[in-house]
Amino acid sequence: MTYTPEIHELIKFVEATRPQRVKQTFPSMPLEERQTLLNSFHPDFLDEGMRPIRVGNAKGNRMPNELADVLEGRPHLPASFDLSQPEIETDVLIIGGGGAGASAALHAQENGARVTLVTKLRFGDANTMMAQGGIQAADRVEDSPTTHYLDVIGGGHFNNIPELVEALVSDAPIVIQWLENLGVMFDKTPDGMMMEEHGGGTSIKRMHSARDYTGAEIMRTLRDEVRNHQNIDVIEFCPAVELVLDDKGQVTGAILMNLETEHYFYAKARAVILATGGSGRLHYQGFPTTNHYGATADGLVIAYRAGAEPLFLDTMQYHPTGAAYPEQILGLLVTEKVRGLGAQPLNIHGEQFVYPLEPRDVESAAFIRECRGRNLGITTPAGHPAVWLDSPLIDIIHGAGTIEAALPAMVRQFKRFNIDITRQPILVYPTLHYQNGGIKIDANCRSNVPGLFIAGEVSGGVHGRNRLMGNSLLDVCVFGRRAGEAAANYINGINLGNPTLNHLDAWNEELDSIGINGAVKSPILLPDYTRHS
């Protein structure tokens, strides 16, 4: 699995231009040019890949075909499912075992609630665990939350909900302090300065890291802390397949499915926090994904069916640098920290063609233009388009040993296939990474459905139409904490009515009325990768 002789020949062009490139980085793109590039080359703008949804409160909204298919799906169960004997009763039911769910659990219990956290796979099998590069927070003297605000909202093409951006940037340093007090090991200098780098779209170095295991370090710490609390129950391999409402329209829990026994049961709760993450495993437009195995839009499906309002579902994030070679790791993440530390993207001639740290949508569109528009990409042995990412440049800029110290996961990932990223550049191409939109929330994570709180990737509005690197780990902590606290406060004042699944009858009638008969059963829970499917 080392590079083929043909690829070795191409690497010579990269090596030939390297001495010159060390001295000069390609300039960034004027704001006016960004939209033109996106319109021509970003997958969100490819009309064949998108369609309007035909049912629900956002009928007519454009979104990827694959997402519309599952949102228009049929429920697993009939509305007559017996709700008289809940198998679980709790104050706050948290659906999702990633960073947002764990943060929410800790803050809900801290505010006095009994918590049950349910998760489809294992606790921590989540995109949080896979986030490598870092987490943003404006805590350097030279930086400020105001500057962070500008970077976020410009990166989101000025579509973000201002109150959510305010919450994100204002809570950021507080979250870093909270994580550190829980025992997260951030990269620091011996005198205690956080080591901070640029990410795409940042105007100042603000990216905190824990080597390139930043998300894993945060997730395993949060998970351990959750397990130390007796008033939080964690139930694994139990995804939610439906929300339960009462006769007043308030959320009163969820129907769960034991994924191993396929037993369905009612978990009754006074409030629900939806923290189910994203949808990369729907493989929009056939793209490979960086996402974990369970990222199948479950939360969007059940919330939308229960009347929650979605936002910006027509914009997905394609991370510029997914691995394009070797084939075994196609689409897996090559962290943006590689570019943050100085690696440049290059075409087949070893030439730069874009500023390395544009916001992700712009950077990805530039890669696609270089390959598809200008025909200056590299074709991998399996036939995939790719551009170079000149990783050896990092050690030239920062000194030998930097790559091994700062990017051990990346070194290990490629070494398994006999590629040494300290000496050889990497082949990369955009890969499906993040759901920019989701269910609309306010700054306390409330949706329009009473009792339904939303946190993390399944929410919409924080990042506008494009999220910047390092704001997702931040998002799950900031809004997870806020959701936990808000839900714990909410339950004090409510009176639950009779639980019902009547909204499923209405849903089925709507599907019937417009003749959607062959629809899939959703949420789909797991992608089907078997050969015979």
Next chain:
Amino acid sequence: MAERSDMIPIYVMGKRYDVPSSLTIMKAMEWAGYTLVRGAGCRGGFCGACATVYRIKDDPKLYFGLACQTVVKPEMYLGQIPFFPAKRADYDITQLEPTATTLFKIYPEILRCLGCGTCTKACPQELNVKGYMAAAMRGDITTVANMSFDCIMCGLCAARCPAEEPQYNVALLARRLYGRYLSPRSEHLYQRVQEIQAGKYDDEIAELKSMNLEGLKQRYKARQIEA
């Protein structure tokens, strides 16, 4: 299905399947028809859900790897360890002190370590597990934290340990103690948190929130980019 020239036999829990030789173990199992419920998590080498033990025909040696990161080999006999019931102690991190005795007060079994190194052989991350367990016996929290940092908690070390050590949970405790108590304090972080709580940035952010699109764009374009 057309015949392919690159097919090799593998044995999943004893049953033979012919699969393309370029696939990872995980993709080969799916190719063979398995729908994974246990044993697949991030699929990218970070979560430890797909710890796999395998042996090659006629070779007595046991090999270890992650199913999502390991390419199949001919005559591979494999089994997965998707869950291992290692001990995890409950503790209140705020009530601990990072002293030389903390680790083995919470995990007394540390002192039973035989130093055999089976854990190190089993680690798919190629960590020196035996080395950090030796540091744990000395009570050296900082060394345990740094040496174990790339651990993905797959549990293979604990599964193979003749002394029944929960190595990866000991390491997690050491990292949390280091992060909370021993890493150098970031004064700039504490300073900024105080400023935010005192409302220092409220007016500036309120101004940005109320700004029209054109004004906001001008402010965005005028940002100085740090070199």
